[in-house]
Amino acid sequence: MSRAVAVCHGPFGRVSIYDLDRPMVVHAHREAHLIFFLEGSQGLVTVNDQTVRVDPFMGVAVNPWEPHNFQPEQPGSFGLFLVVYLKPEWLAKQTMSAPGSLVFPSSELVVTRELEAWRDQAIDMLLSRHSELNLAPVLMALALASSEPIESHLASSLLHLTSESALDRRVLRARRLLEQYPSHEGALVRVAREAGLSRAHFFKLFREQVGVTPTIFANTVRLDAALDRIVLSNDPVTSISHSLGFSGQSVFTRFFTAHMGMAPRDYRRVLRTVGLPQSQASHV
CATH class of the missing domain: 2.60.120.280 (Regulatory protein AraC)
Incomplete structure (x- = not known):
């Protein structure tokens, strides 16, 4: 493994x-x-x-x-x-x-x-x-x-494309929901429904404007939240799994392994930090 x-x-x-x-x-x-x-x-x-x-x-x-x-x-x-x-x-x-x-x-x-x-x-x-x-x-x-x-003018153009002001309000709302609530799996479908768009149409709009599919974006947000908890807290893996909305620790471990290549406990086992807050207790 x-x-x-x-x-x-x-x-x-x-x-x-x-x-x-x-x-x-x-x-x-x-x-x-x-x-x-x-x-x-x-x-x-x-x-x-x-x-x-x-x-x-x-x-x-x-x-x-x-x-x-x-x-x-x-x-x-x-x-x-x-x-x-x-x-x-x-x-x-x-x-x-x-x-x-x-x-x-x-x-x-x-x-x-x-x-x-x-x-x-x-x-x-x-x-x-x-x-x-x-x-x-x-x-x-x-x-x-x-x-x-x-070149500076190209950088400004690229930044404009990825800035919040350039996004469709429905896409922006969905992105903000996912950023704020990493465990809120139904955010995209709910926003699509409220916007009067089909799931397929809304997902296409999201990919065109954000650059990745809604699923990849949501998984990235969720993985980042998991890494923050693993690195900056002493919370056990079971607690992290629950807080991020996974149905069980085994489901979270499969998700983490599929994206990182190894289990969260193995990642934490060799973890070191530089210039970041340190948790006060040992990892579980």
């Missing part, structure tokens, strides 16, 4: 080393996403219908909200990967630019000597026993070496 080898959360987002032997469902992240192969069985990542083989020479870059999935090249065989998730607002703060001003021009990411050096430094830090991990400069260097700045 897939497992987490090292996990660190911080203001930058999160960075992990995963040993993966199972596929994940199609999903998306709010963060910019980088994947590097380390050893073992190589992997296949599909981003917007383009499949990239993750190997010693090629990594994967995924822009925020781009749907993607992962599967091992040899089913059932373990592969070790460095997986990075960087918050757009953190990247913008580091570069003194608008969120979204750095983009990955292609999901195919050639592993240059520069990228290899920063990747290896991140791995060394994650696997070290030091209590203080100064990961931020290393992760910023990885992001800059993987991305390209876009």
Whole structure:
């Protein structure tokens, strides 16, 4: 079964080393996403219908909200990967630019000597026993070496497309409901009904305006809420499962594993944080 080898959360987002032997469902992240192969069985990542083989020479870059999935090249065989998730607002703060001003021009990411050096430094830090991990400069260097700045007028245009003011009021209402109530599974259907639209029509409108299907958006919100509870609280997994509206812990564990590759207890077992509030009691 897939497992987490090292996990660190911080203001930058999160960075992990995963040993993966199972596929994940199609999903998306709010963060910019980088994947590097380390050893073992190589992997296949599909981003917007383009499949990239993750190997010693090629990594994967995924822009925020781009749907993607992962599967091992040899089913059932373990592969070790460095997986990075960087918050757009953190990247913008580091570069003194608008969120979204750095983009990955292609999901195919050639592993240059520069990228290899920063990747290896991140791995060394994650696997070290030091209590203080100064990961931020290393992760910023990885992001800059993987991305390209876009022109200011294009950045403004892209920001306009994703801003709340640009969304249909019915889509905006549905999105806000999902953001506020991650466990409210009926939000989209209810808003569609109140708007006088069929479920199919409303879901199409949502995907056109938000960029992902309502299901992927809802799952992303729910997963983020779960990660926040796992990282920032000492709540047991059973409590987290109940608060997020899952019918049982086993259902929550299947959901988490399908999106993250490993069970929530395994993720929490190796978790470290940098610059985040610490819970006062041990995890259960």
